[in-house]
Amino acid sequence: MPATFSVCLLGLPTDEASSFARGAAEGPAAIRAALRSESSNLTTETGRDLGGAKSFEDLGDLELAGGAETRRAIERAVTEQLSEGARVVSLGGDHSVSYPILRAYGSAFRARGTPLTVVQIDAHPDLYESFDGDRYSHACPFARIMEDGLARRLVQIGIRTATGHQLEQAERFGVEIVPRAAWLETEALALEAPTYLSIDLDGLDPAFAPGVAHPEAGGLSTREVLEIVWKIPGLVGADVVELNPERDVGEITAAAAAKLVKELVGRLLEA
Numbered sequence: 001m002p003a004t005f006s007v008c009l010l011g012l013p014t015d016e017a018s019s020f021a022r023g024a025a026e027g028p029a030a031i032r033a034a035l036r037s038e039s040s041n042l043t044t045e046t047g048r049d050l051g052g053a054k055s056f057e058d059l060g061d062l063e064l065a066g067g068a069e070t071r072r073a074i075e076r077a078v079t080e081q082l083s084e085g086a087r088v089v090s091l092g093g094d095h096s097v098s099y100p101i102l103r104a105y106g107s108a109f110r111a112r113g114t115p116l117t118v119v120q121i122d123a124h125p126d127l128y129e130s131f132d133g134d135r136y137s138h139a140c141p142f143a144r145i146m147e148d149g150l151a152r153r154l155v156q157i158g159i160r161t162a163t164g165h166q167l168e169q170a171e172r173f174g175v176e177i178v179p180r181a182a183w184l185e186t187e188a189l190a191l192e193a194p195t196y197l198s199i200d201l202d203g204l205d206p207a208f209a210p211g212v213a214h215p216e217a218g219g220l221s222t223r224e225v226l227e228i229v230w231k232i233p234g235l236v237g238a239d240v241v242e243l244n245p246e247r248d249v250g251e252i253t254a255a256a257a258a259k260l261v262k263e264l265v266g267r268l269l270e271a
């Protein structure tokens, strides 16, 4: 059955793979509340009204039973949308959700002969072999993604606390950690379509996104991330993860996340 809507939102309310502070499971609800808040509207920066015409569908939150079943449910749900021709913007949840999302996305695009370039905005590489004994921790998803060959390239922007182990892992998997001076030189990265964008909100500076479990000063501005959203070629999917409403200040982070989601939907509709 063809999808009625070409872009959908999928809430993934899970934080059991968080290594420090829980709370990201409340992220999808907070992003939706900010997106629907009457303090703003659903018009994107290119003037597309996402509220007027029914241009995207909110699939609501996935029911997640925990552990391996959570990962299976996410992979299944995303696979189903892709098979119907839809593009998915996933709302985290902690960053562990990106592994099952990319199991669906990476396999689908690899099977079509057009493997994905994945761009990750994050303060952390999330390349640990294992963290606190958990290979599916939110500190590990991109090690699993590279092991499974789900991305032709993984390009990481905003990284500012890579441990020695993670640098070794990056070397092992050929992950491109973009040096600080080149964070916004997206043209120079020569990214090839199709691309997938994973946005960990801690990639932003805590001044713009304080509501995360692992704030790391010295990050990107919301404006800079928006420029990447609009410049990245051939975008086919995205996730916005790690919003932790309990740690937010005046809903700044929820508003930033909702803004990113709105522009991502607009970008996907224009791709």
Ligand code: MN
Pocket: 122, 123, 124, 200, 202, 203, 214
């Ligand atoms: Mn992070």
Ligand code: MN
Pocket: 095, 122, 124, 126, 138, 200
């Ligand atoms: Mn992350």
